[in-house]
Amino acid sequence: MGSYIVLCLEDMRVALPLPCIERTARAVQVIRLPAAPEIVLGVVNVEGRVIPVFNMRRRFHLPDREMALTDQLVIAHTRQRTVALIADTVSGIFEYAEPDIAGAETILPGLEYLDGVVKLSDGLILIHNLERFLSLEEVESLDRAMAASEGA
Secondary structure, eight states: EEEEEEEEEEEEEEEEEEEEEEEEEEEOOOOOOOOOTEEEEEEEETTEHHHHEEHHHHTOOOOOOOTTTTTTTEEESSSSSSEEEEEEEEEEEEOOGGGGEHHHHSSSOTOOOOEEEETTEEEEEEEOOGGGSSSSSHHHHHHHHHHHHHHO
């Protein structure tokens, strides 16, 4: 049985494994990060830590929109860094058993950053893998942009 936090982006629901989540917070001003990959909106300061903010809308090819005061930042950990993800809302924590999760490649081929899909009576929840969220090129580009901003 796995525990997941479920984020909403318009009508899309995306789940992240609960152990990688630090916390959620109300949206704050994001400071632009020059030379960062397109998927990175910028950075935020969370208790003295500069954290890159990922725009999940771009990864899922949803239309961009201005951040709203009601948006949520989900602070999460990958093996390499702490990141913030912008969500329209956070709908809660859910538990799913392995048999409830279908392999992503069987439903949505080509989305390598998904681990699976949970089918519910009211739609799908996409199980996201933060470790594969950025491509190697995006990781390197983000590392360079973060290093340049620290030196500025």
